[in-house]
Amino acid sequence: MNVKSKETKENSAIELVIEVSAEEFEAAVEKVYRKNRSKIAVPGFRKGHAPRKIIEGMYGSNVFYEDAIEDVYPDAYSQAVEQEGLDPVAYPQIEIVEAGKDGLTFKATVTVMPEYKIGAYKGLPVAKEAVTVTDEDVENELKPYIQRATRLVTVDREAKEGDTVLIDFEGFDNGVAFEGGKGENYPLELGSHSFIPSFEEGLVGAKAGEDKELDVTFPEDYTPELAGKPVVFKVKVHEVKEPQAPVVDDEFAKDVSEFDTLDAFKEDLGKKLKERREHAAEHAFEEAVTDALIGVLEVDLPQAMVDFRADNILREYAQRFESQGIPFQQYLQMTGQTMDAMRTEAKAAAERQIKTEMALDAVAKEEKLEISDEEVAAEYKAMAEQHKMTEEQVKAAASEDDVKEVLLRRKAVRIVEDSVSGEKPAEEAPKKKTTRKKKTEKAEEPAEEPTAE
The missing domain is CATH 3.10.50.40 (Chitinase A; domain 3)
Incomplete structure (x- = not known):
């Protein structure tokens, strides 16, 4: 394998012209011939015994080229990417330039991580909603129990x-x-x-x-x-x-709950309602912080990168349903959704995910955040308990680099959330720029692994 040329293109793309030697390509053609000759009938020869030259004479000298190209180009592409120090973030676009006795030449357009900048990420105008539960709220929580007992x-x-x-x-x-x-x-x-x-x-x-x-x-x-x-x-x-309607008293509380008194039942209803509202408020706050953080990120995302992530989202989505015995196409029919609509949603989710990761990585770099060995060990232990696995199994599924990446982003989120202003400033502060270029995902299919989050 030889990289004949390397050229930077638009949209964070690198074009590589890759050559596979005549010897390598000939070996691939021979391999394909041996694999397929038993399927080709040639008059005068027993099936599987026709010489390659005879078959090529009948069907053309390039009869085995297509399969040989499919066999040889993935390794050549991977070697070229590694040699040039590229970190693909999408599937490559492959164009065959020449294939024949002199070998194989093809172009690979590789999408790489784009440059991005983040502005002032501290003091973002986000406020967490205050959670309250009134007596009226508790009475409303009580109504379904009354209705069922009516x-x-x-x-x-x-x-x-x-x-x-x-x-x-x-x-x-x-x-x-x-x-x-x-x-x-x-x-x-x-x-x-x-x-x-x-x-x-x-x-x-x-x-x-x-x-x-x-x-x-x-x-x-x-x-x-x-x-x-x-x-x-x-x-x-x-x-x-x-x-x-029933008389709402202590006896009623005993009938519809595990509590002996109406006051205790109401107190529990109020506590659970507050917990739900606090959870919803926390989720809304996190989403608002993410929106605000993405708002100060400057990046031109390559569409190929978004499409690659969206494909992964859809694949994981389909696998979840199929693991429950529901074919994905059947799920779409049951819900009245179309694949085009699902893909549109997946692309929006993919873009948000990528931008969030970029912004948090930039914050982690700006804050010079680090993850200790003790923090990694604690996370592995927590993951093992969460997924009911041994720590060795978790370590085999999630690399230390993956765990550190998650922990760094988690720390970055806390820094941003702890610094929010709670109100929109009168004038927008000058943006402080930091640049971050980092590998976040490989185009190769990753093994399914438990999340470190």
Whole structure:
């Protein structure tokens, strides 16, 4: 392998012209011939025994070239990239220049990490939302328990909104019953708006044993057969039931929770609600900090880099579903999504991920952050406990460099979060520029490994 030329192109691309010697390419062609000769039938020869020259004479001298190129170029590309000290961040674009008796020459366009700058990352205008829980909030948390414990009780009076009526009904269009317009012993909550407009309203005031005729009109956006049509529903009311809520006291608390008193139950509801809100506020704060940090990053991301990361995101997404026995295409059909829509979302996520990593790496460099051996050891231990693996298994899956990278970014995040201003400054401060160029990912497929986060 020989790198004939190296040229810098637009969009963080390097074009390499790579040569594979005649001897190397001939060896690849011979290898392909030996692998495939048993599949080629040649008159006068037993299958698998036809000489290469005979086959090439029949099918052309380049009959084995395509497979030989596929066999030889990956290693030649990898050697060239290593020789030139390049760190690919996307799949290469390969163009065959020449293949023949003189060897193989091809162009490889390699996308590398772009240059980027970060501005003032301390004092970003981000504030964490204050979390409070009021008595009203706790009462609202209590409502679902009350609703589940509420019973419907038959009453001897006219139906009102909020009651449930047990009815038979049948719909008629110009005196003819229409399909799908009939029901028996149907429980209908008045005011639920589960039937077409004016149906439920027409039953307000009805009593058990009463027959009603309701003149209603189907909405214009209903099924084509009935859209906009005036019809008559004949309704028989069997029962009127009203909801009776339970007495909310200590006995109620015992019935619906593990607590002996209502006060203890409410205290627990408030505590859990506060924890949920604090978690949501923390997540929103982290997202806002990330948005603000990306906002002071200056970079022109190569599209090839974004596409490569998006492909990885989609592949991991598909693997998660398929590990549960759900083919990815079936998941798309079930959810009504398209691959194009998924790819658009993956590209947006990929761009955000890459920019976040760049910004945090720049902060870590600016702050001269370091990770000690003790911190790495502690992280390996935590990862082993989290994934229920031995530390040796974790170390085999996650390299020390990967762990250090995660820990550095974690430290960088804390520095940025701890320095936020909590309010937007009146004037934008001059941006302090730092430059960072660093390997963050390889184009080769990485082994699946537990995250160090």
